[in-house]
Amino acid sequence: MSTSADRPEVVQIPAETPAASPARTRRAAAQRVREARDRLTSTSGTRPAFDHELLRQYAQTRQSASLVVLLLVLGTGLLFAIWMQPMAAAMWTCGMICIHTVIIRNCNRFLAEPQSPQATRRWRHRFVLLDLLYGVCWTPVLLNPPGADMVSNTLLMFLMLLVVALSTMLSASLPIAALAATVPVTFAIAINFMLTNTLDTYVLGLLTLAAEGYFALLARRLHSTTLATLEARAEKDALFGELEQAKAISDEARYRAEAANVAKSRFLAQMSHELRTPLNAILGFSEVMKSEIFGPHAVPVYKDYSADIHNSGVHLLNLINEILDLSRIEAGRYELNEEAVSLVNVVADCHHLLKLRASSRGITIHEVFEQGMPRIWGDERAVRQVVLNLLSNSIKFTPQGGEIWLKVGWTASGGQYLSVKDTGSGIAEEEIPVVLASFGQGSNSIKSAEQGAGLGLPIAKSLIDMHGGTFTLKSKLRIGTEVIVTFPPERVMAALAPLTEDSPSLQPAAPEPPLSDDKRRARHKPIMSAGTGL
Incomplete structure (x- = not known):
């Protein structure tokens, strides 16, 4: 009877989809070719590594169940010694014990030897022959002479099922060995039942063959399950290997990036x-x-x-x-020198600095400030740099006669915002991530006579991020651009409540109790400095 591993497997290559990456397709094709080559070079139709692993599981199972098999042989020999001739039962028991000992010793030798394809093939054949001898040796004691009663036949049937079930479970990882151990016993007993020429024995013979088919199917399913487990474990190990390799590559890339960053900082x-x-x-x-x-x-x-x-x-x-x-x-080395900053005053000062440049280009700047805005807690130099970068960009890319609006007000969450809106040429939607990247420039910036390095917006966005705010850029071609900068509510400084006459700080201090002479001398005693050695 052939197993699923003995039949050639048709490898189906799925059609490549446009979304599949070339690297993944090449890796999958290489894996399929490697698996097909391994199956062609294997004796069982599986990978050579799986052949050795299956044999290893077979040997380990035999070792772990050696005591159970020995007890079964001794119990059967004792039963037939009482039922049949004691001398024949004793000889059969000694022979089965010798065969069982030989199988266990071969299992020990196999587990002790190093792995190689030639040794795996040799041990596979040896285990199959030993199981065949083991199954043939069970045949004499299970054969019942013709004309035996129904009780004897039923007892032999039960014992045969016990032997076949145990052999199937022990040799499930090697289906050919399981068949070699069970087929001789099953067919011999079935033929023996058929020779009696009674209806009961015919039924027992058919049940014997049906039991052999069931256990053969069970051995095949157990082998398939074991093989699937090995494949899953191999895929998991391969995945772990790829992850470790990717981690090593990423670590090396990180080390190189850190070294390059240090070199850049030094440069x-x-x-x-x-x-x-x-x-x-x-x-x-x-x-x-x-x-x-x-x-x-x-x-x-x-x-x-x-x-x-x-x-x-x-x-x-x-x-x-x-x-x-x-x-x-x-590099994370920029430190904020935080203090109380008036956002309205900073925006007004920046407007005053760039007003002459805007006037020379015929650009009108409108101020829309909310009154009574409290100060925010931040770095005044950083906030001023953000406003100068945004306003200078608006002036640079706004044509003559254009307009710019500067707005400062409250956000819905209680923070403060700054808005710089112009009527310039605008930025295409797909170019917004480009202009926000370091040294990134849009197509309009490249065509402009006043080209920059492409650092104004990235620096402004980074400084706002360090303050915990948000940086939003909205733009449409030939309509204009608006940049909205917000500061979170926790950076807005709330006014303190005025002090009243009932405040604890305005209450007169309670008179101190009179000091004794020792406490007065201790109060006026000079404090010794441990650092100066005085």
């Missing part, structure tokens, strides 16, 4: 000093040349060149400062 710290030192000289001397402090230039064009040099130096210095600020924020 920026070194370059900030190396760049700012010559930039100070460039800015100072170009300012002197532009202002003609030591006299007018012989050629007037030199004054324009000096102004260009000074403006370029200022732009480069601002760019260096932005890069350093962003690197400190990303």
Whole structure:
């Protein structure tokens, strides 16, 4: 009788869907090819590793049930010694014990040997032959002479079922061995029943064959279950291996990223000093040349060149400062110097600083501030930088004659918000994540004459995130852009209640009881400092 593992398996390759990733498809195809190759090189139709594992489970099961088999043999021998000839029963019992001992010793030797495909194939054949010999040796004692009564036949039938069931359970991981151990006994007893030529024995013979079929099916199902368990465990081990490999790769990538981050921080710290030192000289001397402090230039064009040099130096210095600020924020080294800050005053000051630039472009800036706004607890320099970045971006990308609205007010949750809205060219919806990323620029920014480094919005968003607020950018092409910045309610400073005459701090202090001379001397005794050794 063949098992499911002995029949060739048809490997069905599912059609590749467009959503399947190429890497996953290649990995699945490689796994199917490897499994097919393993089945072709295996003697049982399974993977070679599974063949050895099945044999190992067979040997371990035989070892663990050796005492049960020994008790069954001794009990059967004792029963037939009483029922039949004692000498024949004793010889049969000694022979079965010897065969059982040989099987156990071979199981021990198999478990002690190293794994190899040739050894697995050799031990498989040896176990099948030993089980065949074990099943054949059960046949003489279970055969009942023709003409026996119904009680004897029923007893032999019961004993046969017990032997077949035990052999099936012991050899379930090796179905061929289970068949070798049970088929000789079953067919011999069935034929013996058929030779009696009575209705009762015919029924017993058919029941014997039906029992063999049932136990063969049971052995097949147990083998399939064991094989599925091994496959699941192998897949789990492979998954663990892939996870460990992915973890090792991610750890290595993290180490490289940390090393690169340290190198970047060192580079920026070194370059900030190396760049700012010559930039100070460039800015100072170009300012002197532009202002003609030591006299007018012989050629007037030199004054324009000096102004260009000074403006370029200022732009480069601002760019260096932005890069350093962003690197400190990303590295988590940016510390907020928190204090009470008036958001309305900061926005008004930034408006005053950039008003001249907006007026030169014909842009009108409207202020819509709510009155009586309390202060917030935050970093004034960071808040000012956020407002300057947002307002300068609006001025930069708003055409001449456009308008900008600055709004400061309350949020629905009790916080404060800042809104900068313009009538500029706007940003496409798919480009909003780009402009919020470091060094990201939209298509309109690239086409603009005033290109920047793409750090203004990322720095502003990072500073607001450090304050626990939210940063929202809304924009539509050819309509305008609005940036809304909110500060949480816990950063709004509530006004303290005024002090009344009933307040504890305004009540006169109770008179102190008079001090004794010892307590008065102890109060005026100087405090000794442990750090100075006095």
